[in-house]
Amino acid sequence: MFRFTPTALRLLVSVCLIACGNAHAATKFVNYEDFGAKGDGKTDDFEALEKAHEYANKHGLLVKVKDGASYYIGGADRTISIRTSTDFGKARFIIDDTKLENHKADVFRVGSDLKPIKLKGIDSLSVGQTRINANLPGPCVVTATDTSIRRFIRRGLNQNNGSPQTDAFLVDERGNVNPNTPIIWDFKKLTNLVAMPVDESTLILRGGIFTTIANSTESTAYHARGIAIRRSNVVVEDLQHLITGEGKDGPPYGGFIKVTDCANVVVKNTILTGHKTYYKIGSAGKRVPMGSYDISLSRALNIALVNVTQANDIMDRSRWGIIGTNFCKNLLYDGCKLSRFDAHQGVTNASIRNSTIGHMGVLLTGFGNFLIENSTVQSRRFIGLRPDYGSTWKGDITIRNCRFVPQNGGTILDGSNDGQHDFGYTCYMPDRLLIDGLSIDDGKPSKSGKGPVIFNNFNPKFSNGDYKQKFPYVITREVILKNITTTSGKPLRLSDNKFMFKDVNVQGLE
Numbered sequence: 001m002f003r004f005t006p007t008a009l010r011l012l013v014s015v016c017l018i019a020c021g022n023a024h025a026a027t028k029f030v031n032y033e034d035f036g037a038k039g040d041g042k043t044d045d046f047e048a049l050e051k052a053h054e055y056a057n058k059h060g061l062l063v064k065v066k067d068g069a070s071y072y073i074g075g076a077d078r079t080i081s082i083r084t085s086t087d088f089g090k091a092r093f094i095i096d097d098t099k100l101e102n103h104k105a106d107v108f109r110v111g112s113d114l115k116p117i118k119l120k121g122i123d124s125l126s127v128g129q130t131r132i133n134a135n136l137p138g139p140c141v142v143t144a145t146d147t148s149i150r151r152f153i154r155r156g157l158n159q160n161n162g163s164p165q166t167d168a169f170l171v172d173e174r175g176n177v178n179p180n181t182p183i184i185w186d187f188k189k190l191t192n193l194v195a196m197p198v199d200e201s202t203l204i205l206r207g208g209i210f211t212t213i214a215n216s217t218e219s220t221a222y223h224a225r226g227i228a229i230r231r232s233n234v235v236v237e238d239l240q241h242l243i244t245g246e247g248k249d250g251p252p253y254g255g256f257i258k259v260t261d262c263a264n265v266v267v268k269n270t271i272l273t274g275h276k277t278y279y280k281i282g283s284a285g286k287r288v289p290m291g292s293y294d295i296s297l298s299r300a301l302n303i304a305l306v307n308v309t310q311a312n313d314i315m316d317r318s319r320w321g322i323i324g325t326n327f328c329k330n331l332l333y334d335g336c337k338l339s340r341f342d343a344h345q346g347v348t349n350a351s352i353r354n355s356t357i358g359h360m361g362v363l364l365t366g367f368g369n370f371l372i373e374n375s376t377v378q379s380r381r382f383i384g385l386r387p388d389y390g391s392t393w394k395g396d397i398t399i400r401n402c403r404f405v406p407q408n409g410g411t412i413l414d415g416s417n418d419g420q421h422d423f424g425y426t427c428y429m430p431d432r433l434l435i436d437g438l439s440i441d442d443g444k445p446s447k448s449g450k451g452p453v454i455f456n457n458f459n460p461k462f463s464n465g466d467y468k469q470k471f472p473y474v475i476t477r478e479v480i481l482k483n484i485t486t487t488s489g490k491p492l493r494l495s496d497n498k499f500m501f502k503d504v505n506v507q508g509l510e
Contacts, residue, residue, distance in 0.1 A: 029064040030056040032071065039069030041094060046073050050080045057083040065091040065208070077101035082110045083231075088208025088239070097215040097225055098245070104221075106228040106258070110205070114197040125167075125187040134175040140195035141232060141263050143168045143299055144183075147191040151424040152345040152365075156388045157288040162424050163345060164191070166327050168299040170263055171195070181263075181301050181329045184348055184367055196261055198232040205234070211242045212256065219251040220280045220290065226256035232263045239270045241294060242311055246276040255296030255324070259303060267295070268306035274319030274339055289320070297325040304332040314339040314358025315378060321360035345389065365389040370430075373400040380407045381414035381456070382438075390427035390473075391415030391458065397430040401437035410442050410452040412492075418459045419469025428474040429458075436482040443487045451490025454479060454509075457497040464499060475501065481508030 037048035063086040070092040150162035170178035241256045275292035282288035321340030329348040333355045340360035349368040361379030365386045382404045385391035495501045
């Protein structure tokens with residue numbers, strides 16, 4: 001049952017009084033059939049759904065969808081704007097991507113009535129700065145860009161020249177920076193600085209069974225065709241997204257749920273689906289798998305996935321990892337069962353709790369504190385620091401009361417950096433690695449016959465003092481080990497590269 005805020009109730013009563021002669025405005029909610037939807041699963045209801053939400057947005061009304069209806073959505077170049085809470089109930093939505101006019105067009109876009117504010121008079125920002133010189137109408141998500149500096153200069157088969165320096169953080173009406181979303185880069189100049197006001201009320205999307213009939217073109221262009229969320233304070237719950245029609249070839253998808261430039265979004269009790277992996281020619285001219293996602297986050301703050309699971313097997317290697325993220329802060333998995341956790345172009349602070357992670361494992365690039373507790377990882381590595389971005393985590397990592405089910409011995413912290421590539425920043429291994437409670441199910445003997453290892457060989461060439469790094473890689477300072485068991489009985493090792501890790505202070509290693 002939806003609960004309206006007092007402001008929303010006053011707005012609803014006002015609308016009804018002013019428009020008492022209008023049959024639609026006199027109701028407590030809008031449904032699609034009022035605007036011509038057939039709900040038979042065959043008639044294209046795209047336009048009717050768009051009109052229904054337009055009306056609801058204008059009058060501040062809930063949209064309540066007919067249980068048992070099936071709405072077919074064709075490939076027209078249009079987007080349904082959602083600005084009020086919507087109960088999709090037990091209705092079905094068939095999103096047909098086989099004939100698209102515009103693969104970039106979102107089907108639904110959750111937006112705000114509040115307008116972005118371009119901030120002027122601020123020439124620079126600095127790491128850890130606690131206030132910006134701005135008076136705002138209320139709390140805002142601020143995004144900053146400097147196109148003259150490139151970060152995350154990718155290495156490998158998907159190599160590129162990086163992204164403009166980007167940051168996103170929360171401020172209050174006086175410009176005070178929320179300490180949980182700190183500024184992480186120095187901006188000596190600002191190409192763009194925008195504040196997006198945070199909505200006070202919570203918008204809820206509930207229910208709905210959405211099925212995508214996948215596109216089968218050979219394109220490498222990322223397809224949208226889902227629910228884009230560009231408003232703060234949103235809850236998505238009890239939703240299902242399924243995929244059918246995947247064939248021999250197809251394009252990558254950028255996420256059925258996409259969260260961008262906002263804060264405080266919760267996705268809970270939701271079922272998503274991993275996309276089939278297709279191989280294309282990458283930027284290095286070689287065949288590579290294309291990442292394809294069912295949920296993606298960009299410049300998003302305080303995002304939680306709670307009790308989110310997959311419709312397909314999290315150990316199915318023919319399916320790509322479920323999530324991709326860029327420039328985010330404070331990400332949480334809680335009670336999830338998903339094939340991957342991935343911090344792509346940097347996350348600041350992240351946690352995984354009470355969850356199971358499948359074949360693609362936990363992949364990190366970023367800053368701050370990463371915590372994984374009461375969780376199981378079923379991958380060849382417990383945590384992978386992404387080598388295409390320098391295997392960097394500037395901060396601490398904590399593993400607490402977890403289970404690791406590896407293949408071939410198992411590595412707790414995996415990565416690679418030979419110190420010869422400029423990623424656009426200094427690269428760090430975690431300053432402090434704390435493992436307090438880890439059960440390693442390594443019953444199958446490794447090919448080498450050795451037991452599990454804390455650090456893999458990040459740089460085999462760095463085996464003596466003569467090796468020169470053009471871009472020095474900062475090694476972990478401290479490792480603390482407590483309550484670690486292996487089913488093989490083989491002891492945990494520090495690394496096969498003893499020279500590289502010779503100065504690490506290790507406590508608790510047998």
